Amino acid sequence: MPQAPLLSIGELSRRTGMSVSAIRFYEARGLVTAIRSSGNQRRFLRADIRRLSFVLIAQRLGLTLAEVSAELATLPQKRAPTRQDWQKMSARIRGALQQRIGMLERTRDLLDGCIGCGCLSLDRCALYNPGDRAARAGTGPRFLLGDRAKDFEEG
Amino acid sequence: MPQAPLLSIGELSRRTGMSVSAIRFYEARGLVTAIRSSGNQRRFLRADIRRLSFVLIAQRLGLTLAEVSAELATLPQKRAPTRQDWQKMSARIRGALQQRIGMLERTRDLLDGCIGCGCLSLDRCALYNPGDRAARAGTGPRFLLGDRAKDFEEG
DNA sequence: CTAGAACCTCAAGCTAACTTGAGGTCAAGC
DNA sequence: GCTTGACCTCAAGTTAGCTTGAGGTTCTAG
Numbered sequence: 001m002p003q004a005p006l007l008s009i010g011e012l013s014r015r016t017g018m019s020v021s022a023i024r025f026y027e028a029r030g031l032v033t034a035i036r037s038s039g040n041q042r043r044f045l046r047a048d049i050r051r052l053s054f055v056l057i058a059q060r061l062g063l064t065l066a067e068v069s070a071e072l073a074t075l076p077q078k079r080a081p082t083r084q085d086w087q088k089m090s091a092r093i094r095g096a097l098q099q100r101i102g103m104l105e106r107t108r109d110l111l112d113g114c115i116g117c118g119c120l121s122l123d124r125c126a127l128y129n130p131g132d133r134a135a136r137a138g139t140g141p142r143f144l145l146g147d148r149a150k151d152f153e154e155g
Numbered sequence: 156m157p158q159a160p161l162l163s164i165g166e167l168s169r170r171t172g173m174s175v176s177a178i179r180f181y182e183a184r185g186l187v188t189a190i191r192s193s194g195n196q197r198r199f200l201r202a203d204i205r206r207l208s209f210v211l212i213a214q215r216l217g218l219t220l221a222e223v224s225a226e227l228a229t230l231p232q233k234r235a236p237t238r239q240d241w242q243k244m245s246a247r248i249r250g251a252l253q254q255r256i257g258m259l260e261r262t263r264d265l266l267d268g269c270i271g272c273g274c275l276s277l278d279r280c281a282l283y284n285p286g287d288r289a290a291r292a293g294t295g296p297r298f299l300l301g302d303r304a305k306d307f308e309e310g
Numbered sequence: 311c312t313a314g315a316a317c318c319t320c321a322a323g324c325t326a327a328c329t330t331g332a333g334g335t336c337a338a339g340c
Numbered sequence: 341g342c343t344t345g346a347c348c349t350c351a352a353g354t355t356a357g358c359t360t361g362a363g364g365t366t367c368t369a370g
Contacts, residue, residue, distance in 0.1 A: 010316065020317090021359055029357095039366050041317055061262060065357070090266060097263045104256045107216060111249055165346065175347090176329055184327095194336055196347055220327070 006043040009034075016052045023052070031055055031069055050081075061093050062100065161198040164189075171207045178207070186210055186224055205236075216248055217255065 013020045026032050027042070032051055034042035051072065058068045071089050075081045168175045181187050182197070187206055189197035206227070213223045226244050230236045 008317080019359080022357085024318095025358060037366095039317085041366075059357095061266065062259075090269065094263065094266055097259060097266065101256060101259045101263065104217075104252060104259065108249065108252045108256065111216065111245060111252065114245065163346080174329080177327085179348095180328060194347085196336085214327095 005046065006035075007046065007048070009042045009044070012044050012048060012052070015049050016056065018052060018056065026052070026055065026065075029065060029069065031065070031072060058093065061097060063093065063096075160201065161190075162201065162203070164197045164199070167199050167203060167207070170204050171211065173207060173211065181207070181210065181220075184220060184224065186220070186227060213248065216252060218248065218251075 007015070009020050009023055012023055016023075023032070024042075027034055032044065032048050034044050037043050054072070055065075055068050058071060059065070063071070071092070074089065075085055162170070164175050164178055167178055171178075178187070179197075182189055187199065187203050189199050192198050209227070210220075210223050213226060214220070218226070226247070229244065230240055
């Protein structure tokens, strides 16, 4: 039974649970590619359901779209990702997650050491200056405990 | 030796390490208050060094400015915060931090369970649907693993 | 053949947390 | 008297990750 091989954007939206506008946005960012129908409408491969699912999952794991994009780029183009591909990515992501956990734990421990001291002295407070150069100069929102990207750049 | 009791914005900037523009911004947000000199320049109390230091530390601990603002509001106005005040806040913040760590750990464990499965099936993947309603509808940036604010609203 | 759903393309808006810039004031030093 | 530096206000820009809206086309059902 030859099921329609291509999906409209609406169908893809239904299958992934993400909004139509989000899919268009992801396409503009190069996270998915669409071919066009005769009437200029987007048509997606069924494999894109998985691709977008990965985007959702990876975001939940804390990757930015840029990072997700980089991960997707490691997948060989034009063939479905194998279990091995997925495992390699998972390992990388796990490493980053673990680093983030470690950082939060260290912060929590510093806080524990500080409760009761009440000093709030900029010179002496360990919380104030946990030896980080990740001060992220420039503009844009500040993220949880410093630069998100760092975890992945080096991990 | 009667030291000048009031600080200019430049001095406050030097003492806290934050930029002048940031201080003005915080003032607009109500995190600090300034009185004005005859020539319409801002003058701050020395106590504001601590107040702003707290802002810096709390941000590093992962609070948004709105949350910092809320915490500062729990401090009795017009008297220096006591050790007790600081301890109560610390405890609240620690709780939120701990929740965030727990969430990341659970996510990591789910990922561990998933490595090797490679399914990426939206229906079955535990990673995809970790029972959260924290999907944060609406606009604005999405934060690490869901709604930051939630941790504090209920904690 | 026509209504309505679904699709299209821009452009602009939203939040967070600030920065940057334009245009102007004020005080001190030479 | 004039420059220099610190200060002032207000508007607009920045990043991330989308959404919303305006204005127009295409597909499907009756």
